[in-house]
Structures are given as structure tokens and as C-alpha cells.
Amino acid sequence: MSDADDAVESLRRAAQRRREKRERVAEIGEEELRRVADAADDVETVLSRYEERATDRDDLQGYIDFRESLSSVLESLSSEIRHADAFVEANNALTTGVTSTLSSSDFEHAREALEPVRTDAALLDSWQSARDEYKKARRAVKDRKRELREQIDRLERVRELGAADLDAPTQNLREPIEAYNDAVTEAFDEFLADAPARNVLEFLETTTAYPLVEFPALPARLRDYLESTSIGSEPVSVLVEYADYSPSKLDHYVADSQSFQSAVGTNTRLLATLSADPLTISWPPKSASALRWRARELVAVVGRFADEETVAQARTIRALTERDDYSRLRDAAVARESLTEDQRARLQRGEVEAELETKRAEVERTEAALDEYLPLDE
Incomplete structure (x- = not known):
């Protein structure tokens, strides 16, 4: 029973x-x-x-x-x-x-x-x-x-x-997606390493207009502080390093160590964990319509910090969704990632x-x- x-x-x-x-x-x-x-x-x-x-x-x-x-x-x-x-x-x-x-x-x-x-x-x-x-x-x-x-x-x-x-030749999807992911990750890492922190935060603020590109929300106090002080011209990595300094050592680098710690020190983890992950494409990819809309937003966002070659690769992702065989290739990719050997065997035996x-x-x-x-x- x-x-x-x-x-x-x-x-x-x-x-x-x-x-x-x-x-x-x-x-x-x-x-x-x-x-x-x-x-x-x-x-x-x-x-x-x-x-x-x-x-x-x-x-x-x-x-x-x-x-x-x-x-x-x-x-x-x-x-x-x-x-x-x-x-x-x-x-x-x-x-x-x-x-x-x-x-x-x-x-x-x-x-x-x-x-x-x-x-x-x-x-x-x-x-x-x-x-x-x-x-x-x-x-x-x-x-x-x-x-x-x-x-x-x-x-x-x-x-x-x-x-x-x-x-099905799923590499026809995987290879351009991996190429884009590598390119956008490298470009964003360079942007984080070289750009003034205030510019990075300005970029992150603009992404709020693109709901499919989900960067963490930034406290207004942090933005205001970096826009109004000279320390905002330093890269994000320098700010994270300064946050670990003692008050006496920090006084040599910022005008007001207490204000720095209140605005930056309390957000060190957020700054230290910024990455290109919100800009990358997962594998297996989403459905054609979902990926198409996300790729459109990525083209607009990536163009704010990356070179034209990286933006072109984002456009390539959008073009993938127009392929006649996209659904077939995606279904194959999902099946390969999701189906276990046991499930495949049970399907073959008619047990499912x-x-x-x-x-x-x-x-x-x-x-x-x-x-x-x-x-x-x-």
C-alpha cells in the first residue's frame, strides 16, 4: 500500500x-x-x-x-x-x-x-x-x-x-558565453583596480536602472563621502586597505579618520567583495527570451567601463538567442548538467x-x- x-x-x-x-x-x-x-x-x-x-x-x-x-x-x-x-x-x-x-x-x-x-x-x-x-x-x-x-x-x-x-553541439553556446565571461571579468577587474572609487560607485549607481544586472545597493553615506573628499580618487582596493589601518596610521592618509571609518570602514566587506559576477552569464543559460533581455542590459552596462571588443562580445550573447537552434542547444546543455546517470538509465528502462x-x-x-x-x- x-x-x-x-x-x-x-x-x-x-x-x-x-x-x-x-x-x-x-x-x-x-x-x-x-x-x-x-x-x-x-x-x-x-x-x-x-x-x-x-x-x-x-x-x-x-x-x-x-x-x-x-x-x-x-x-x-x-x-x-x-x-x-x-x-x-x-x-x-x-x-x-x-x-x-x-x-x-x-x-x-x-x-x-x-x-x-x-x-x-x-x-x-x-x-x-x-x-x-x-x-x-x-x-x-x-x-x-x-x-x-x-x-x-x-x-x-x-x-x-x-x-x-x-x-547537440552545445559548445556553440558555451564557447561564446565563456569568452564573454572571461572578457567582462578581466575588464571589470581592471576597472576596479584602476578607476577612482567614486567613479566605481557612480557606475554601480547607474546599474540600478537595469534590474537584470544585480549589483549590491550602495549606502548614500558612502557615495556622498567619496564624492566630497579627495580620498574618493583612490581605487577601491586602496580604500579597503586603509580601512584596516589603526587610527594613528590612518591620520596620515585621510583628513578625518573618524569620518572615513564611519563611511568606508563600515562598508569594507561590500567594497572588498565587488566582482564581475552580476555581469556574467550562467551555464546552462536561461531561456532565449530571458537571456535576450539580460544581454540587452549588459550591452548598455558593460559599455560604461569596458572596451568595444568586450561590448561586441556582449552583443554576440544577444545574437545567440536569435539562433534557430538555440532552444535545442540550451535544452541539451540543461539536460547534460541536470540529468544524473541514474535518471538517464531509468528513462531508458521506461521507469520514469x-x-x-x-x-x-x-x-x-x-x-x-x-x-x-x-x-x-x-
Whole structure:
């Protein structure tokens, strides 16, 4: 039996138990059961509170307080309450004759007399428990259905990848992408090493207009500081180096070491980790439309710091997306990167398709169960 079948069977049993408890409650009446349960709680509270005192021969006041409390509870009950005779019998067991002495056995007899009352109270508890169990079982079926859907999506993706032409010449995409990545990385590294830091930050600020080129956001305080001080003419690497200097050593290089540390020192990690990564193309590449729009932005951005040859390579990336065989080459690249040897073997043996059929059948059974066993009215 599959996990889905287990969950469905658990829901079926939970529904049956809930139905049985609900029918039993309906036979008596929920309101009547609640009145009986409340009365049972009130009586048991009195018994538990006063048993020790009422059975103490030397505590007359305890016995009096007990009788008054019990009488108050019993007198508040309707004469037509269910199991009225059980309350009377319990009271009789706790009523003394000529003496005011009660024993533990008297309390035991009283509780025995109230057994029908406790049975009714327990019915309410078991009905609520059955409802909770039903909701939990139904939730388990929904969870299993969601898991199956996710598994089906993954299997369909494997099947889709398995249909790719694994012999396609993916180097026709890889080589120009790697050439561009190498060129833009070298150009950006040179830009970082040679350009004034304020120019680097100005460049990064312009990239905010290009959402597909995701450089980290720069604090306005850092930009303002580098634009307004001579230290902004130094390369980024120098600023990162200065940030490690002691205050006394730093005073030899900046006019105000405290302002430098407040603006630059607090952003050292951001500056030290700047790289060309946001400008490179991942492998396997994105879909043609996604890469086309990203390449358009890269052409505009890269042209702000790189030579024309590097910009031309960015244009080459954009041109790749216009190839008639782009999707075929990309699918092959994705398949090669994503499919494991085991998945390929399972595809060849037809196991993926068989598992898909099994999972879909399980989904149908969970859906049928959820349609049959509807949510409870809250």
C-alpha cells in the first residue's frame, strides 16, 4: 500500500469514527450532554476540594463547608437533567446519619454513582477528539497530494530533459558565453583596480536602472563621502586597505579618520567583495527570451567601463538567442548538467513513465477522498 493509500485509509477510518460519535451525540443531544458534563465537572470539583477535610474527624467546619458547597451545586441542577437519579444517589452516599463523619469509601461510592454522568461527559470529549482526528487525517491527505504533485513535476521535468538531443553541439553556446565571461571579468577587474572609487560607485549607481544586472545597493553615506573628499580618487582596493589601518596610521592618509571609518570602514566587506559576477552569464543559460533581455542590459552596462571588443562580445550573447537552434542547444546543455546517470538509465528502462502513471493514479485517489470527505464546518 502506498503512502497515499495509507493516508486515504486513515481518513476513511477517521470519518467513520467521527460519524459514529456524532450519531451518538445526536441521539442524546449536544446541549443536554454539555449540561451533564458541566454538572459532572462542578460536582467533581467539590469532591476533590473537600474530600480530605470532610473525612477528617477533627474538622467539623470542613464537613459543613463541603455539604454547603455540594448542596449549592446540586440545587442549581434542573430536576429534569439527564441522569438526575445518579446525582441523587451520589448525594445520598455523602449524607451522614447521626454523625458528621464521612469516609473515603463514601466518596468512592459517590463517584461510582456518577459513572453514567462521566460516561456522557467522556462522549463529548471523544466526539471532539474524533473531529480533531478527522481534520488531521484530511490534512495528511492534502499534504500527500501536494507532495505527489511536486514529485510529478520533477518526474515530468526529467522526462522533458530526457527528450533533449544530448548529442547537440552545445559548445556553440558555451564557447561564446565563456569568452564573454572571461572578457567582462578581466575588464571589470581592471576597472576596479584602476578607476577612482567614486567613479566605481557612480557606475554601480547607474546599474540600478537595469534590474537584470544585480549589483549590491550602495549606502548614500558612502557615495556622498567619496564624492566630497579627495580620498574618493583612490581605487577601491586602496580604500579597503586603509580601512584596516589603526587610527594613528590612518591620520596620515585621510583628513578625518573618524569620518572615513564611519563611511568606508563600515562598508569594507561590500567594497572588498565587488566582482564581475552580476555581469556574467550562467551555464546552462536561461531561456532565449530571458537571456535576450539580460544581454540587452549588459550591452548598455558593460559599455560604461569596458572596451568595444568586450561590448561586441556582449552583443554576440544577444545574437545567440536569435539562433534557430538555440532552444535545442540550451535544452541539451540543461539536460547534460541536470540529468544524473541514474535518471538517464531509468528513462531508458521506461521507469520514469511508469512512476508518473503511478503518481498520477495516487493523486486521483487523494482527490477523490478529499471530495468525499469534506472539511468540517468550523
